[in-house]
Amino acid sequence: MLMSPRVNDSVHELEPPRTARFVSSSAASTLSSGHGGGTQTPHSMGRAGGVRASLSVNYLPSKFSDALISPTANPRRRVGKGKGKLPKAGGGTEVFKAGEARMPVEGDEDYDGVSTGWFGGKSAKLRSGPAMKWNRFKWILLCTNTLLMMFSITALILSLLTWFNVFTSADIIRVGNRTELILSTVAASVGILTALIGYAGILLNNRSFLAIYTFMTWITFILIVIPGYLTYRKRSFNLEGKLNSQWSRDLGVEGRLRIQHHLACCGYFSPFIEATVSQTCYPRSVLPGCKLKYMNFQRMALKRWYMGVFAWIPVQLVVMVAGLLCSNHVTYRFGKGMMPKAYRLDLSSMAVIMDNYANEMTEQYGADVASNVLVASRSNLQLSGNESIMTMPYEAGGSHTVHAI
Template identity: 40%
Template sequence: MSEIPPLPTPDFSSTPVKDNSIVIFPGHLSRAFSYFTGKQTDPKEKVSSLPPLPPDYPKPSGSNQPARPRFEQSFEVGITRKFTRRWPRPQAVRHLSSISSSSTQFGDLVSIASEEPALTLERPTRWTTHKWVLLASIVMLIGYGAVVLVYSILVWFGVIQYAEVSYATDYDVLVLSTLAGSLLVFSSLVGITGTLLNSRPILAIYALLLWPAFTALLAVIYLAYRRVTFSLISTLDSSWTHHFNDATRLAIQNALHCCGYTSPLHSASPSLRCYARSPLPGCKGTLLHFERTKLIQVWQSVFALVPLHLYIMIAALLCANHVDKRFGKGIMPRNYWLSTEDVRREAERLGKKIKVAPPEKAFDRGA
């Protein structure tokens, strides 16, 4: 039976010899390599400060501390930029405030390798001219859209004067005006959301929603103008005789203070003030004057909004793609894509610099 030689036992009584040629950063490497191995480190772990450099390093002018060496930068897209930089750099911002490298998972290791700041926080300073023009057009849109919608709702609930007459005689115009006001308000909300978020897809939806709203406005103009110009009298005669029921006639009689259509004996709805020998006049003349005045006001008011709405549509088409100074879709070029091979080469480079071998097993398992 062969004897097993005893393992060498280090001499703990002797003073350890310090070797300045090997530098190890356990805090930095454990957090950096835990990203590839899947092990989570304690977030409360304190990051140790960088060790002092040997005194033989040259000191910069005006400083008592030795200057740290800079690593050579290649002409290719560096791994550090792939880790810490975003492409393309937003030009709509002017001031960038750097986040402390210790707040990132492996920002310290990257700072050691490249002496460049880690991830940056963008702070916008000034909007573009196109964005201001777009915002002004959206404010105008939500202004007259809210007016149209509120007026239609007040007519529906009978709040304004002669709302019962408008509801009975111009029901189709009231429905279209409510639809137009709803589309205008909804489009403006979508537009203000896309403008504040600098979202071009949302602004594209906003520019598309302006077309059905414009169609609804044109439909209101067409119905009101055609009715008041060509067929107002015949439409009122037919509606009073064949389409209005007793409740509708009674509501019109009470609102206009009249009885019957041409006289109290012509298709009248009896009430306490409307009977066969009532002194009240017929409703035809009063109703005709009211309808002519109201429809003219409606189509002229809505027609005045057409040039403004056309301006808003043109502003949306021209300015929706220029809310910021980003060119194109902002897709990262293939040269800036981070691959497994890039991470492996960067780890090997860092291992050579700090005299620590990279965890090959971790890369093999991650690949």
Template identity: 40%
Template sequence: MVEEGEGLGLERIERWTIHKWCLLMSVGTVFVYGMAALVFSVLTWLQTWPQADVVNVADLDVLILITLASSALLLTFLLGLTGTILNSRPILAVYALLLWPAGLSVIIIGYVAYKRATFALDRKLSYAWSDWYTPLDRLVIQNSLRCCGFYDALHDATPSKQCYSRTPLPGCKGRLYRFEKQNLDLIWSAAFALVPLHIANIVVSLLCANHVTHTFGKGLMPKKYRLSGADVRADAEKILGPYAPVRPVRRPEMSRASSSDYHGLEKTDPNPNGITWTSSQRPTLWASQVTGLGLDPWVRKQV
């Protein structure tokens, strides 16, 4: 049943091809790192771990990219698993196609995080603190990192119960820099580490999608080679062409004589010539007619 592409393909697992096993393992790896990225993004959105609110403020664009990329990876996984179990090469073709934009999204995450963490991170944080962050954003960072202001409490600080002019809390520059450096390095390292694995999954999908069963396709004639009604009629006309002018012989129809014909026979004159016979000539005529029929007048007389 697996070879014919029927059912779910789970009845005879021992008859799965090595290509199908490789494809199934490849799809499983896509699920693993796609689910890991989605769990990280959901936990960050819900602020369930310390300093998650800092990521929501300072690296919101990176968090959005991670959420979109993880969703694309999970959608790709569902298509790949469905095509592998159902032995559907069209679905596997779509799966192999979707692996490309999903991998591109992973590369974009690594590039954005690497560029931000490597090139003048301190200047970017200073510019963002002064021009991009709202007072509420600064308050969130101050409460999460337990700091006040950027350089000190007198530099663009949002007043609160813990942040005031004579507070003993340090400025947020050092703690925010160290957190961003560590967090962004972790993100771009994980993203770039997944790129070789994702490329391997693309290669596996391209090599194994057409060998998910022992036979290629479903054993059906390709559509462009199938005969249509017009093709059959054209072949029939080509074969019967020399015999087309010959008309078939028409059999005569069966008919019955009408009752008027019988009535016409009854009214027929027995003596159409109008000859009058005498009484002496009638027995002789009768005898000659009987003799012509092969009957003896004497026998007829006895009868």
């Protein structure tokens, strides 16, 4: 049976058990008074006074930068204009300077991946700070993506004009080169879709869109190479034998008739060999066979086809390299910031950290030293008279003391 600490003055008061080093007293009380005895998560341990504190309170405070605790230590460091007067937490044109912060805060440039404004300048001015400007990586992405859009639109227009039989001999390509035409149309369509995703990521500074865009450039590259390779192989390796097989097996009656009509010929070698009878093609027709004319047309069309595709490939390689190197640098901060939101420091988190220090110093040096530490911490944070940091009660020698700062 425990003896009451007030029964005998000679008996020292029982000291409360020491809580975990990096868990505040309020969090410890939350653990002890949890409903149903359920296990508490780190998120519930980070709560202080109903406010969710940063999970960084579970780590050594000595690991944090001195400039965060004492902004006056670095006079060149930017100080935010928020309520707590804490150092600016990241972003902006000066982010790559020595000693600058990399972590974003709410209202900072590119916070959560979307910035205000489209093209920078006054329309993209943040709530506090200078107007935003595009960096060179973003301009490179814009230029290369515009090239991709121009080539894709050009290829799609040519494909559609061929499908709609606008060109003089477009029907021959629709019959004899249907596979290559379908693949080219798909490649041009995917290229336009990729460019649209790129524009969305560039204008919104959205790195998720830009990651998809970079991946899609590789898909577009593969789709571009396929029709170029097919047309080059068809023209360079035994074109005559392939056309002989196509005329005999693949074209059919309707396909032969359409080619005979556009090339003004009859039959393959002559009107008596694999000819489709029409008003101009019959056994006694004086029209020549279609083999020579059809082969010359295929040589010309296939050569222009793969030369156009191979001219697009270097541009596509530049687009792919630019996407890989620049898609994560559309703003002046690398990536999204390595620190997750749950671990970013704020005033409530600083209160938990200082309370941990105060508890330890109270146990080792007394309550007066702890009080002085809290006062010095408030001075370092440059809080005005109307602002305060939430603190939690701690015990020492049986006396309950609450230090409000």
